[in-house]
Amino acid sequence: MNFSKFTQMVRLLWQDTCLEIFSDHPEHIKIKKEKTIVKNMDRIFKATLKISNEKGFQAMSMRNLSREAGLSMGALYAYFSSKEDLLEMLQRMGRTITEQVLGECLATDEDPVEKLGKAIRTHLYLSEVLQPWFYFAYMEAKNLSEKGKERAVASELLTEKIFADIILEGQEKGLFVHQDSRLLAAVIKAMVQDWYVKRWKYAKRNVSVDHYARFLVEFVAAYCLAREPARRSELRGAGDELYR
Amino acid sequence: MNFSKFTQMVRLLWQDTCLEIFSDHPEHIKIKKEKTIVKNMDRIFKATLKISNEKGFQAMSMRNLSREAGLSMGALYAYFSSKEDLLEMLQRMGRTITEQVLGECLATDEDPVEKLGKAIRTHLYLSEVLQPWFYFAYMEAKNLSEKGKERAVASELLTEKIFADIILEGQEKGLFVHQDSRLLAAVIKAMVQDWYVKRWKYAKRNVSVDHYARFLVEFVAAYCLAREPARRSELRGAGDELYR
């Protein structure tokens, strides 16, 4: 599967999930036609992402949203019952898709070395296709309800665990040098997140998602696969004091 | 200088800067006593950081702030002229301190290997002492005015450049393997940022700032100093396609 096929797959999933999430809200059975639902939910979500990613979800007024989505305020409230409800629906959108994609893509039993590369690439590809959503989820996490926050944290830890497990497996099979797998997984996740949080920076520098993926994989591999070279221990010794 | 001395130094700088920033606002010459100014500015800043980091700056009302800071709304407006003004002052606080600390700490001409380690540690130490501010600056960047955003981006690029320059120097002196220095600098910054953005995670795992610093330095060093081992090229070849 190349990047363009991957993109298509995710876009279809997005539409299905629009419908699925709307259908789970029994209070809004006013709208009947599936086509209308998908069309408007999509508009609303896209507009929300656009405005929120510019100035934040709290700063987005319903009047803003109404204009950007091309629907009146009255119409908007046929699709969700409150601004908070909209936020939760949108969060759920991305989570549902993410879980589905990662579940499908990583359920193979390859060699840990390849698996780690594939996990990094899959995460990056997904966050590339759904960049606005990933950015949104990252920046608006603290505006969520208590339950929403819990789910966001759980999701963070879950994807981190995917990396950690692969690293552990590599260590057990004697392929990777023995290191703190959880800490390594944490910084891998941090670097993946940087891809969608600082998208503007990489875009300006013409760094493609494949380029970034290749770099990350090599960077991580150097640490996992390398034997300890001469000056490493010297550097490590300098870790406890700021000045020597 | 160890971490506790470093902390003391930054705390003093913080108080000086409170006064300095207040004095630059000529409209507020009502308050005369320096002690009062520092005491209240400090309260206001701390309260702003506390509330904003919980639910966002936009979501913080002046009534919230008034309660948390222990000052009436009327009193608050003796220290700044608008909510936006408060935001800009607070942004400037951290920027001023950051520039001062990084300028002092990195103006040495050591060996690039040591320098890179020191740069990473200094950044981490500073973001550890001023964690609430760094988190705030990171999360609220998009609420800033146009000028404020420009300054934030400039600051991001400046600290990134500090890393990039050291890496370049190491490459030129033949100490580091030749790689994309800018991309490496970008991900180093991403990992440093993760330290203060996901503080909750590392705190729960009992990872100290020194532990994290040591890990980062080793991780980066493995990439900069290592010769290419056997399986690296294999991994890199896998970069263009998601599935092979």
Place this chain on the structure above:
DNA sequence: GTCTATACACAGATAGAC
């Protein structure tokens, strides 16, 4: 299904007493 018009709560900001 979608619109316009409106209710009513709460935001930021200030005036003037103490």
Place this chain on the structure above:
DNA sequence: GTCTATCTGTGTATAGAC
């Protein structure tokens, strides 16, 4: 220097026409 009381705009949400 700090407080209380109040002004005025804007926010979310809804009612009812079409």
